[in-house]
Structure formats: C-alpha cells, structure tokens
Amino acid sequence: MNTTPLNASELKAIAKEIGFLNIGIAKAKKLDREAKHLETWLTNSYHGEMSYMERYFDQRIDPEVMMPGTKSIITLSFNYFQEKAENTEVQIARYAYGKDYHLTLKQKAKQLIQWLETKYGNIQARAFVDSAPVMEREWAKRSGIAWSGRNTLSIHPKEGSYFFLVCIFTDLSFQEDQAMADYCGTCRKCIEACPTEAIHPDGYLLDASKCVSYLTIELKNEIPQEFLGKMKDWIFGCDICQEVCPWNRFAKKTIEPDFQKNEAIVHMNTKDWLALEEESFNILTKASPLKRTKWKGLKRNVIFVKNNC
Ligand code: SF4
Numbered sequence: 001m002n003t004t005p006l007n008a009s010e011l012k013a014i015a016k017e018i019g020f021l022n023i024g025i026a027k028a029k030k031l032d033r034e035a036k037h038l039e040t041w042l043t044n045s046y047h048g049e050m051s052y053m054e055r056y057f058d059q060r061i062d063p064e065v066m067m068p069g070t071k072s073i074i075t076l077s078f079n080y081f082q083e084k085a086e087n088t089e090v091q092i093a094r095y096a097y098g099k100d101y102h103l104t105l106k107q108k109a110k111q112l113i114q115w116l117e118t119k120y121g122n123i124q125a126r127a128f129v130d131s132a133p134v135m136e137r138e139w140a141k142r143s144g145i146a147w148s149g150r151n152t153l154s155i156h157p158k159e160g161s162y163f164f165l166v167c168i169f170t171d172l173s174f175q176e177d178q179a180m181a182d183y184c185g186t187c188r189k190c191i192e193a194c195p196t197e198a199i200h201p202d203g204y205l206l207d208a209s210k211c212v213s214y215l216t217i218e219l220k221n222e223i224p225q226e227f228l229g230k231m232k233d234w235i236f237g238c239d240i241c242q243e244v245c246p247w248n249r250f251a252k253k254t255i256e257p258d259f260q261k262n263e264a265i266v267h268m269n270t271k272d273w274l275a276l277e278e279e280s281f282n283i284l285t286k287a288s289p290l291k292r293t294k295w296k297g298l299k300r301n302v303i304f305v306k307n308n309c
Pocket residue numbers: 151193194195196197198199206210211212213237238239240241242
C-alpha cells in the first residue's frame with residue numbers, strides 16, 4: 001500500500017479559486033496539551049454559561065473520536081473584513097455586517113469536498129464551520145495559516161485576523177504544512193485595550209465570561225451590573241482587540257457578496273433599535289448573525305449600553 005502523503009498544491013489552488021484566503025494541512029492527532037488547557041479553562045468557569053463547551057470533550061480534542069479514520073485536517077480561512085460602519089451610535093462586530101457566514105462557508109467547503117471526491121473517488125470528508133466541537137484555532141496554527149495571538153484570535157502576518165475558519169476532516173493523507181510561529185512579540189495592545197479585562201494579563205487566555213462578545217451574544221440572562229459603563233457602545237460582539245492589533249493594518253476588504261454591509265442594519269442607532277418591533281426585527285435580521293440574540297437579547301444590549309452613556 002502506498003503511504004506517501006499526497007501533494008496538496010492542486011487542492012490549495014482550487015481552494016483559492018473558490019475564494020478562501022489561506023489553506024493549510026495538519027496531521028490529525030489528539031490534542032493532548034490543548035486538552036489540559038481546556039480542562040483548566042472549564043474548571044475556572046471561563047466559559048460562563050456556555051455549557052456546550054463542556055460537552056463532547058473527547059470529540060473536541062481528538063479527531064479520531066470526531067471522525068474515525070481521519071488522517072488530515074484541512075484548515076481554511078475566509079476574509080470578512082469591512083471598513084468600520086460610519087456615523088453609528090452603537091456598534092456591531094464586523095463579522096455581523098453581512099449575511100450569516102455558516103451557510104455561505106458550508107457551501108464553499110462543500111465545493112471543495114466535491115472536488116476532492118471527483119479527484120480521489122470514494123473518500124471520507126466532513127466540513128466543520130463553527131458548529132461542532134472542533135478546535136479550529138489550534139488546527140489553523142498547526143496547519144500554518146495563523147498563530148493564536150495574545151487576544152486568543154487567529155492572526156495571519158499578511159492578512160490580519162478578520163477571517164472565519166473552516167476545518168475539513170478527511171481520511172486522505174496530505175503532506176502536512178509547518179505550524180506557524182507566534183509574531184505577537186512584545187506587543188500587549190489587545191490586553192491594554194480590552195474594556196472588560198477579559199484577556200489574561202499575560203495574554204493567550206480569555207475569560208470568555210467577561211468578554212463583550214459573550215455578554216452581548218451568548219449570555220441569556222441579564223448582563224451583570226459590574227459591566228455597566230465598560231462595554232462602550234458595542235451591542236453585538238466586539239472588535240476592540242482586533243482594531244488595535246497592528247497586524248490588522250494589512251486587512252483588505254472582502255469581495256464576498258454575502259459579507260458586504262447590510263446598510264439597513266449597520267446604520268441603525270439607539271432609537272431605531274429600541275423602536276423596532278419583534279416582527280420587524282425578525283424580518284430585518286432573517287439572514288444576519290444578529291438573529292442569534294433574538295429581539296429580546298438585542299434590546300437588552302441596547303438598553304444596557306444606553307445606560308452606559
Ligand atoms: S472582544 Fe472585546 S471584550 Fe472580548 S477580549 Fe476582545 S476586546 Fe476584550
């Protein structure tokens with residue numbers, strides 16, 4: 001049996017044609033070191049109310065449990081960068097300026113899998129787009145397409161950090177890429193700029209229960225009063241630790257139609273959001289990531305931020 005790993009250059013060219021920013025390959029291995037970190041992170045309750053983070057621990061850290069027979073993890077990044085929406089009283093994270101990314105990226109990953117099937121025949125391949133217990137950032141690092149910065153986000157030295165990640169698990173064995181080095185150097189800008197001190201003073205560790213993204217999107221209960229006056233004007237997510245990151249000076253505007261600004265959403269001010277009825281909210285956010293908070297959650301956020309002022 002030929003065990004020579006497959007050359008991935010054609011696969012990489014096709015992925016770029018589909019529109020992916022970068023693609024890298026890592027050998028499927030159990031993530032022993034990360035398993036320990038995850039365990040400590042959960043023990044410290046840094047995941048807040050995101051109890052789903054406690055589930056499927058073994059799948060999360062071991063590709064063999066997630067998909068038996070996996071040999072390679074293909075990790076892909078997709079640019080969503082947009083210039084900041086102007087004249088806004090309240091802010092939403094850039095990834096939510098356009099359409100919900102799950103469907104768009106699943107379709108693109110499917111295109112790549114179809115190409116693999118045509119080329120290699122009866123194979124196993126499964127795409128994960130932020131909807132399964134997969135440690136995408138670790139695979140991005142191992143496959144050489146990003147490092148995990150002090151803000152814990154994936155960063156590429158030429159593209160910055162405004163990108164989504166997709167992982168494809170496959171039983172095909174491709175030549176692996178070299179893991180990416182860390183280029184944070186002595187920088188601490190994200191730690192200093194974080195308004196809620198969610199990033200550990202040494203970086204590389206996030207107390208998600210304090211992060212504005214968690215507070216405005218994941219948290220279902222009331223936002224704790226300790227964050228009053230600290231969330232600036234963010235009502236859905238937060239981009240502060242990306243905005244201050246020097247590597248994002250290289251970010252280029254996405255050309256993906258699905259991720260262009262929804263002008264009806266990005267220019268809404270406090271009054272507009274508060275006046276919005278539930279039905280209108282549902283229509284407005286039907287294809288947007290903002291639907292995640294539901295009408296009630298978004299109103300809660302706007303009122304909380306308004307109290308800040
Ligand atoms: S997203 Fe905002 S709140 Fe969360 S770590 Fe980054 S700067 Fe801090």
